[in-house]
Amino acid sequence: MARLRLFTIALLLVATGGHAQYMSEGGRFQVDVQSGCAPLTVNITINAPSACDAGNPCDMDWDGDNNYDENLVFTHTYTTPGSYYLTVLFQSTGQDRILIEVIDDTPPDFKIYTCSGNEVMYEITDASYDEYVVDFNDGSPALILPAGSSGGNHTYALPGAQTITVRGRNAGAIDNCTANAQPFTTFPTIPTPLINSLVVLDDNQIQIDFTTRQYVQYKLEMSMNGVTNFQHEEDVYNTTMATSSTVISGLDTESNYYCFRLGVFDPCNPASPMQYSNVICSATLSLELLDNMNRLQWTTHTTGINNYTLERNFAPYISAIPGSQTSVNDNDVQCKTEYSYQLISNYPNGSTSYSLTRTGTAVSMTPPTPVQNITAVVNGNSVELSWTQDPAFDPIEYVISKNIDDSDFTEAGRSAVSGFTDPEFSPERPTCYQIIYTDLCDNTSPPSIIACPIVLTAEQLDDGSVLLNWTPYEGWALGVQEYVVEKYTDDGFLLNTFDAGVNLTITDNTEDDIHQVHVYVVRAIAKEGGLGEAISNVVVITRDPRITYPTAFTPNGDGKNDHFTVFTKFVNGFQMSIFNRWGELIYVTDDINQGWDGTFNGKLMPEGTYAFRVDVVDYLGRSFVEMGSVMLLRRR
Structure with missing residues (x-):
């Protein structure tokens, strides 16, 4: 009951609030707003004697789609533009409606x-x-x-x-x-505009970039081959204060140069004289290709130009060329190389004018210098060659020749880059290489320096050391600074490095009881920097287990020589068997560190000679057998 009283009071406040002013078709309700921009909020006031409360419920159809709201809500906000029939369905008297117009909220232009x-x-x-x-x-x-x-x-x-x-x-x-x-x-007086840059785009178009003021009208004027006959070209108007651009077409930039200026137009006083910006002019640039020289000439209105910048291949090349100068000779050119030039006219106020880009291929008949440094890297049964040459010449093809066993040089292959791999190399046959090349001018170089790869040989000596010898490296103009020998495991882990200086031999006597296989290679370091390293062929040394043993032992319990033990290396599998003089097996073990204590079935064997057999499997899976005899002594 209390809720009903509160609701009735609230409805009475809405009905008497004084905001409604648009009457429905049947006059039973009114709204405070009938038309407006989205979002549009509409409030309903019920007119007496009609009633809409808990005792006299009514439904609201806000959008005219026959979907009624039964919650007695008297306010609604329309968010989508359109026309809507707002309908109120009264319980006793039926429906009444009014048309609501919702306009798209678009700010006017x-x-x-x-x-x-x-x-x-x-x-x-x-x-x-x-x-x-x-x-x-x-x-x-x-x-x-x-x-x-x-x-x-x-x-x-x-x-x-x-x-x-x-x-x-x-x-x-x-x-x-x-x-x-x-x-x-x-503005009391509209500021004078600035033409920032001019760019000749092609043989009939020029782009003008300028900084203007927001909402100011300008007149762009142009004069051909001088500054005495300016004519109106187009109007300029910007809604932002920024650098803007325009492109002028229908020109002949090959034969003429064009000057531009930008005038301020006052639409409130159209008869008043215009104030003009700076004047900026294009330049006609020509390129003449001569022997080892590219000649550039240009024509423009030189008055007001501070200096010129000549760009070559889209980067600054010559700066601060005097404004009165009209030509440049470029002698720093390479034959059959394409060059692109652009002239930039620099004005004192910072404005710039860019000519049309001129491109041509330089000519020359200077023969290229020979290749001076060749680096050879042996890789299995192949040799990888790389080389350097005079950067003043650009080769289009290298021809690589080789000789074997001091025979005549014959062609081994061709390459378009400064690298080549010979897949047919054998360390057993001395091989050397020579290179010539043809440059972009179709000139051929003299033969290069002769390059002979390092050939490494190795021998394992009786004491277990390894003797290494190699041939001197040839192929660098200034020769070898030093040789470095590297020793690796068979899985590529570096074990030792030996500095050999300029010697061509070393002996490796380092101890290594862990690795059975050693891989050796020689690296040559050039006296001249930046040439890389010449690398020899790889030599692999595989060491045998080398089983050793004493000829006698004394199992008397004094802690000295009490066991007969066999010594070996690089073992994955091991078995030692002991036999008496009649060939009977009296002891066997697969523990290389255990040895025989001179007993059989717990009893000490008599003095005498006993035979043994040792079976070994090394790291590489190879089997070895060592048989011999040992003297058992009972020294007290």
């Missing part, structure tokens, strides 16, 4: 043109609303203009940042549409 004397011209280009409210935001009254009005002028008291706000509204609609606010700047 308008243009601003800045004038001198702190004046501004505005033009309303929007046609979506019945009328427009123009607010100059300077304390002056807002203007209300009907649809179709072109706009007008307004003068501000002071220069500086200003804002014009325009909003649209329709007859009979609430004034809730979003305004379009455009900030701008007023």
Whole structure:
């Protein structure tokens, strides 16, 4: 009951609030808003004697789609533009309705043109609303203009940042549409614009880049082959204060140069003389290809030019060329190399004018110098060659020749790069290489230095050391600085490095009871830097287990020589068997460290000679057998 009283009081407040002013078709309810921009909030007031409360329920269809809201809600917000029949269904008297118009909330478009004397011209280009409210935001009254009005002028008291706000509204609609606010700047005198750059795009187009003021109108003018006959080319107008561009077409940039300037136009005072920007001119650039020289010449209006910059291949090449100069000879060229040139005219105010790019291929008949340094790397049964040459010449093909066993050089192959792999190399047959090449001018170089790869040999001596010998490396103009020998495991782990200096032999007597296989290679380091390392063939040394043993032992318990033990290396499998003089097996073990203590079935064997057999499997899976005899002594 208490809730019913509270609801009735709330409904009475809505019904008597005084906000509703648009009557429904049947007069049973009214709304405070019938038309406006989205989002549009509508409030319903029930007119007496109609009632809409807990005792007299009614339903609301806000969108006219026959979907009724039974929650007695009297406020609704429309977010989507359109026409809607708001319908109230009364329990006793039936339905009543009113048409709601929701307009798309689009701020109206308008243009601003800045004038001198702190004046501004505005033009309303929007046609979506019945009328427009123009607010100059300077304390002056807002203007209300009907649809179709072109706009007008307004003068501000002071220069500086200003804002014009325009909003649209329709007859009979609430004034809730979003305004379009455009900030701008007023000037006593409009500042002079700046032409930043000129770029000749091709034989009939030029691009002009300039910095302008927001909402200011400009006139771009052009004069051909001088600065005495400027003609209007096009209007320029920007809604932002930024660098903008325009492209002028229909020109003949091959035969003529063109000068441009930008004038300030005051639409409020169209008869007043224009103030002009700086003048900037294009340049006609020509390229003549001579023997070992590219000649460049140009024509432009030189007055006002501070200096020139010549770019080659899109990078600065010659700077600060005097403004009176009209040609440059480029002698730093390579035959059959393409060069692109662009002339930049530099003005004192920082403006720049870029000519059309000229491209040509240089000519020369200078023969290339021979290859001076060749680096050879032996890789199994192949040799990888790399080399350096004079960077002043660009080869198009290398021809690699070789001789074997001091025979004549014959062609081994060709390469377009400074590298080649010979797949048919044998360390057993001395082989050397020589290179010639043809450059871009189709000239052939003299033969290169002869390059002979390092050939490494190795021998395992009786004491277990390894003797290494190698041939001297040939192929570098300044020779070898030193040789370095590297020893690896068979899985590529570096064990030792030996500095051999300029010697061609070393002996490796380092102890290694862990690795059975040793891999050796020699590296040569050049006296001249940047040539890489020449590398020999790989030599693999595999060491045998080398089973050793004593000839006698004394199992008397004194802790000295009490066991007969066999010594070996690189063992994965081991078995030792002991036999008496009649060939009977009296002891066997697979523990290499255990040895025989001279007993059989717990009893000490008599002095005498006993035979043994040792079976070994090394790290590589190879089997070895060692048989012999040992003397058992009972020395006290």
